[in-house]
Amino acid sequence: xxxxxxxxxxxxxxxxxxxxxxxxxxxxxxxxxxxxxxxxxxxxxxxxxxxxxxxxxxxxxxxxxxxxxxxxxxxxxxxxxxxxxxxxxxxxxxxxxxxxxxxxxxxxxxxxxxxxxxxxxxxxxxxxxxxxxxxxxxxxxxxxxxxxxxxxxxxxxxxxxxxxxxxxxxxxxxxxxxxxxxxxxxxxxxxxxxxxxxxxxxxxxxxxxxxxxxxxxxxxxxxxxxxxxxxxxxxxxxxxxxxxxxxxxxxxxxxxxxxxxxxxxxxxxxxxxxxxxxxxxxxxxxxxxxxxxxxxxxxxxxxxxxxxxxxxxxxxxxxxxxxxxxxxxxxxxxxxxxxxxxxxxxxxxxx
Amino acid sequence: xxxxxxxxxxxxxxxxxxxxxxxxxxxxxxxxxxxxxxxxxxxxxxxxxxxxxxxxxxxxxxxxxxxxxxxxxxxxxxxxxxxxxxxxxxxxxxxxxxxxxxxxxxxxxxxxxxxxxxxxxxxxxxxxxxxxxxxxxxxxxxxxxxxxxxxxxxxxxxxxxxxxxxxxxxxxxxxxxxxxxxxxxxxxxxxxxxxxxxxxxxxxxxxxxxxxxxxxxxxxxxxxxxxxxxxxxxxxxxxxxxxxxxxxxxxxxxxxxxxxxxxxxxxxxxxxxxxxxxxxxxxxxxxxxxxxxxxxxxxxxxxxxxxxxxxxxxxxxxxxxxxxxxxxxxxxxxxxxxxxxxxxxxxxxxx
Numbered sequence: 001x002x003x004x005x006x007x008x009x010x011x012x013x014x015x016x017x018x019x020x021x022x023x024x025x026x027x028x029x030x031x032x033x034x035x036x037x038x039x040x041x042x043x044x045x046x047x048x049x050x051x052x053x054x055x056x057x058x059x060x061x062x063x064x065x066x067x068x069x070x071x072x073x074x075x076x077x078x079x080x081x082x083x084x085x086x087x088x089x090x091x092x093x094x095x096x097x098x099x100x101x102x103x104x105x106x107x108x109x110x111x112x113x114x115x116x117x118x119x120x121x122x123x124x125x126x127x128x129x130x131x132x133x134x135x136x137x138x139x140x141x142x143x144x145x146x147x148x149x150x151x152x153x154x155x156x157x158x159x160x161x162x163x164x165x166x167x168x169x170x171x172x173x174x175x176x177x178x179x180x181x182x183x184x185x186x187x188x189x190x191x192x193x194x195x196x197x198x199x200x201x202x203x204x205x206x207x208x209x210x211x212x213x214x215x216x217x218x219x220x221x222x223x224x225x226x227x228x229x230x231x232x233x234x235x236x237x238x239x240x241x242x243x244x245x246x247x248x249x250x251x252x253x254x255x256x257x258x259x260x261x262x263x264x265x266x267x268x269x270x271x272x273x274x275x276x277x278x279x280x281x282x283x284x285x286x287x288x289x290x291x292x293x294x295x296x297x298x299x300x301x302x303x304x305x306x307x308x309x310x311x312x313x314x315x316x317x318x319x320x321x322x323x324x325x326x327x328x329x330x331x332x333x334x335x336x337x338x339x340x341x342x343x344x345x346x347x348x349x350x351x
Numbered sequence: 352x353x354x355x356x357x358x359x360x361x362x363x364x365x366x367x368x369x370x371x372x373x374x375x376x377x378x379x380x381x382x383x384x385x386x387x388x389x390x391x392x393x394x395x396x397x398x399x400x401x402x403x404x405x406x407x408x409x410x411x412x413x414x415x416x417x418x419x420x421x422x423x424x425x426x427x428x429x430x431x432x433x434x435x436x437x438x439x440x441x442x443x444x445x446x447x448x449x450x451x452x453x454x455x456x457x458x459x460x461x462x463x464x465x466x467x468x469x470x471x472x473x474x475x476x477x478x479x480x481x482x483x484x485x486x487x488x489x490x491x492x493x494x495x496x497x498x499x500x501x502x503x504x505x506x507x508x509x510x511x512x513x514x515x516x517x518x519x520x521x522x523x524x525x526x527x528x529x530x531x532x533x534x535x536x537x538x539x540x541x542x543x544x545x546x547x548x549x550x551x552x553x554x555x556x557x558x559x560x561x562x563x564x565x566x567x568x569x570x571x572x573x574x575x576x577x578x579x580x581x582x583x584x585x586x587x588x589x590x591x592x593x594x595x596x597x598x599x600x601x602x603x604x605x606x607x608x609x610x611x612x613x614x615x616x617x618x619x620x621x622x623x624x625x626x627x628x629x630x631x632x633x634x635x636x637x638x639x640x641x642x643x644x645x646x647x648x649x650x651x652x653x654x655x656x657x658x659x660x661x662x663x664x665x666x667x668x669x670x671x672x673x674x675x676x677x678x679x680x681x682x683x684x685x686x687x688x689x690x691x692x693x694x695x696x697x698x699x700x701x702x
Contacts, residue, residue, distance in 0.1 A: 137599060147535050150543050184498050184587040192501050192584060217591025221599040233543060234588055236535040237581075240568025241589045245596040248488060248572040252628050253604070259624035266621030273607040273614035 004034050005321055007314060008090040008099035011041035012068040013106025015304050018045055021105070024301075024310025025060065026053040031311075032318050038063055038099055040086040065089055069110045071303065078110035079117055087111060091118040094296045101297035101317040103288075105305055111298070112148060112291060119296035122326070124333040127152075128293035129160045130232070130300070131167055134242065136223025142168050142177075143220065143228045146289055147236035154197025157181065157229055161202055162332045163292040164227035165209050170323035171316055176210045177226035182234060183214035190214065194231065206339040208332055288313030290320070292329075297321055355385050356672055358665060359441040359450035362392030363419045364457025366655050369397055372456065375652075375661025376411065377404045382662075383669050389414055389450055391437040416440055420461045422654065429461035430468055438462060442469040445647045452648035452668040454639075456656055462649070463499060463642060470647035473677070475684040478503075479644035480511045481583070481651070482518055485593065487574025493519050493528075494571065494579045497640055498587035505548030508532065508580055512553055513683045514643040515578035516560050521674035522667055527561045528577035533585060534565035541565065545582065557690040559683055639664030641671070643680075648672055 009025060011018040018041050025037045036059055039046050043064035050056050067085040069078045082088050087106050093099040095118045104111050116128060131144035144164045149156060161179050168177035181199055183191040188199070191214070202211040215224045217238060230238065257267040267274070287309035291298045297320045301313035320326075360376060362369040369392050376388045387410055390397050394415035401407050418436040420429045433439050438457050444450040446469045455462050467479060482495035495515050500507060512530050519528035532550055534542040539550070542565070553562040566575045568589060581589065608618040618625070638660035642649045648671045652664035671677075 135599070137602060150535065150541075182588060184501065184584055190501075217588040217593075218595030218598070220592055221595035230588075233535055234585055237533060237568040237585055238588055238592045241571055241592045242568075242596045244569030244572035245593045246600065247569070248486070249597065249600040251488060256624040256628040257621060259627065263621040263624035266617040266619070266624075268617070269620065270608060270614040270617030273610040273617075276610065277603050277607040 003322075004036055005032065005101075005318055006036045006038060006093075006099045007317060008038045008040065008093040008102040009314075010087045010090045010102070010104035010106050010111075011039040011046055012086040013104040013111075013303075014301065014310070015105075016306065017105060018042070019049055020305065020307050020310055022046065022049050022053055022056065023307035024305075024314060026055045027307055027311035028314040028318075029055055029059055031315060035059065035314075035318065036061070038090070038093055040065060040090040040093075041068075042066060063089060063093075069107050071107050073107055073110055075107075075109035075113035078107065079113045082110065082114070088114050088118070091115055091296075091298070094298070095119060100321045101299065103299045103301060103310070103313050103317050105301035105303055105310060105313070108289075108300055108303075111300055115291055115294055115296070115298040119294040119298065122293055122295045122329055122333070124337070125159050125163070125293040125329075127156055127159075128291050129163060130235075130289045131164055131292050132239070132289045133172075134220065134239070136221055138223030140172065141220070141223055141226050141228060142172070143230070143235055143239060144292065145230065145232040145235050146239050147232045148291070149232040151233070152194055152231035154194050154201060157194055157198035157231070158201045158336070159293070161198070161209055161211070161227070161229045162336060163329060164229055166325060166328045166332055167290065167292060167320075168226045170325045170328060171319045172226065174226055178210050178212050179227040179229065180212045180215040180219070180225040182220075182228050182230035182238065183216065185216065186214050198229075204339055206335070208335040288316045290316060295326070297325065354673075355387055356383065356452075356669055357387045357389060357444075357450045358668060359389045359391065359444040359453040360665075361438045361441045361453070361455035361457050361462075362390040362397055363437040364455040364462075364654075365652065365661070366456075367657065368456060369393070370400055371656065371658050371661055373397065373400050373404055373407065374658035375656075375665060377406045378658055378662035379665040379669075380406055380410055382666060386410065386665075386669065387412070389441070389444055391416060391441040391444075392419075393417060414440060414444075420458050422458050424458055424461055426458075426460035426464035429458065430464045433461065433465070439465050439469070442466055442647075442649070445649070446470060451672045452650065454650045454652060454661070454664050454668050456652035456654055456661060456664075459640075459651055459654075462651055466642055466645055466647070466649040470645040470649065473644055473646045473680055473684070475688070476510050476514070476644040476680075478507055478510075479642050480514060481586075481640045482515055482643050483590070483640045484523075485571065485590070487572055489574030491523065492571070492574055492577050492579060493523070494581070494586060494590060495643065496581065496583040496586045497590050498583045499642070500583040502584070503545055503582035505545050505552060508545055508549035508582070509552045509687070510644070512549070512560055512562070512578070512580045513687060514680060515580055517676060517679045517683055518641065518643060518671070519577045521676045521679060522670045523577065525577055529561050529563045530578040530580065531563045531566040531570070531576040533571075533579050533581035533589065534567065536567065537565050549580075555690055557686070559686045639667045641667060646677070648676065 129145035299317040362372045480496035640651045650668040
């Protein structure tokens with residue numbers, strides 16, 4: 001793509017901001033040379049840091065503000081008092097149309113609250129969801145919701161399925177991504193009311209989703225489907241359980257290699273192969289939880305991300321914009337409402 | 352311990368039954384020489400197989416039956432039609448007092464239904480839970496419920512906390528195991544009503560549980576606490592997500608070592624250390640999901656367990672019996688009801 005795209009960045013969000021943000025933007029420019037960045041934050045720190053990154057030259061504008069949303073701020077407090085914060089001003093740039101998308105590595109809850117307030121929900125979507133990629137045996141898949149909604153009804157899950165499907169198409173480039181609901185078994189009667197109700201709706205003829213039924217927890221890493229849909233409580237715990245298990249393995253493996261001299265030599269000989277393994281599981285590749293369901297593109301980078309991780313989060317936002325994520329969600333919602341219309345009518349008539 | 356303990360075994364349950372069951376019993380005898388086994392199943396197959404295992408001599412009795420609960424049988428159907436099955440007769444041996452505990456690698460749902468029907472619930476426990484061990488950075492911990500109850504209220508979770516605590520004391524040998532609720536954050540207001548309600552009750556003074564509040568999903572593998580309590584939906588998905596992630600790592604690692612000649616030589620040099628890693632994560636060590644809350648000891652071995660895994664499941668049942676699991680649950684329930692009594696009275700008086 002060569003059309004210019006404008007990306008609003010909360011330059012003060014994240015453990016290593018603002019340097020990490022600026023260096024991330026510089027890395028992202030290699031992949032997206034037509035990008036223009038709006039950096040929101042402390043000009044006194046941003047200007048000299050940006051000057052040290054020659055690739056950024058002519059590709060950024062600094063919007064000064066002294067205010068920052070801290071990592072421990074409550075979302076409601078941040079929303080009320082953070083109107084001049086770097087995070088809020090970056091979101092507002094998307095609201096006014098000055099920017100095409102916003103990326104922040106700051107406080108997740110505050111970002112969600114501000115993005116929801118500023119960008120509003122897409123008409124037809126009741127609640128936003130957080131989605132992310134994770135590595136699988138087959139490549140990578142999308143998991144949502146990762147914690148935006150502790151409790152979800154069947155309709156929420158159906159909307160998440162649609163949003164996840166469009167996300168996989170626009171960012172992973174899949175033509176017909178497969179979608180499943182996370183459940184405790186594969187039989188039709190398993191699970192709670194929300195999951196079963198969502199399955200009934202997703203199986204209905206005419207639904208524009210390649211729905212595969214249920215997958216269990218081990219289906220996530222197996223890559224059983226491209227998009228796995230669940231409520232925010234379960235999704236958050238599944239994601240963090242997987243992260244914890246991965247860390248357990250990495251630590252055990254490191255200890256094993258330090259176990260003896262022959263193991264250490266073995267490690268050196270296998271070093272390149274193991275580095276490839278690390279690359280395949282590099283959390284930076286999977287950085288960026290996306291807020292889906294908003295009427296605008298907002299990507300959350302991990303707070304501890306480095307410049308490469310942040311650049312990947314920027315890449316996700318660019319892909320969503322360039323590949324028409326919002327337009328495709330609108331199309332999908334229109335198709336969904338056509339499918340459910342015949343069912344709804346007799347019920348209304350019966351009242 | 353030298354007191355004789357009698358263990359009822361469903362000799363026909365599991366993918367590799369009955370050989371795996373008999374060989375598992377033989378291995379378990381090494382650790383528990385005072386054990387006596389009741390094998391329930393097809394005598395024509397059991398007698399010659401047992402004769403080949405000299406260590407079993409004089410330590411078993413065969414109870415013949417032709418009937419078997421198949422792996423795909425619905426629990427309700429198995430309960431109605433399987434009265435002469437090896438699984439049901441093994442449970443009945445505990446009901447009549449002929450055996451001290453029962454172990455089966457057969458159909459999980461059928462075993463739960465039959466055990467609940469035959470053994471009944473412990474007075475004061477509303478629902479049974481499934482618990483298991485898993486490896487952590489610090490050793491091993493207990494997770495429950497793993498899928499017996501898709502939806503749980505606060506009182507269920509409090510009872511699970513008590514049962515998990517006693518299980519960790521009797522089987523892991525911990526004096527004051529730490530207990531936490533699985534949640535999507537560590538702040539008090541996080542989570543759903545059940546989790547928050549259970550936390551309030553578990554924090555009350557006088558509750559005989561070393562309650563540590565909330566842990567997130569990554570706290571499971573980190574070994575943040577000894578006992579992690581959650582509803583059966585979340586627990587099942589967390590367990591299987593961890594299993595799937597472990598498999599992903601193992602497969603990626605194997606592929607890495609086959610990547611090049613030097614990686615293969617490296618693997619050979621590191622072989623012993625890697626074997627130790629495998630041993631530490633060996634699923635057979637963690638074999639055996641226990642049904643807690645029943646008025647009797649019932650352990651479920653994994654259906655695909657081998658003899659060593661099955662022997663470990665037998666060991667769990669023996670530890671529970673010998674260390675007075677049921678008596679300790681009764682004591683804990685009595686203490687819990689004393690704690691909650693003062694709260695309950697004013698409410699009753701107000702009616």
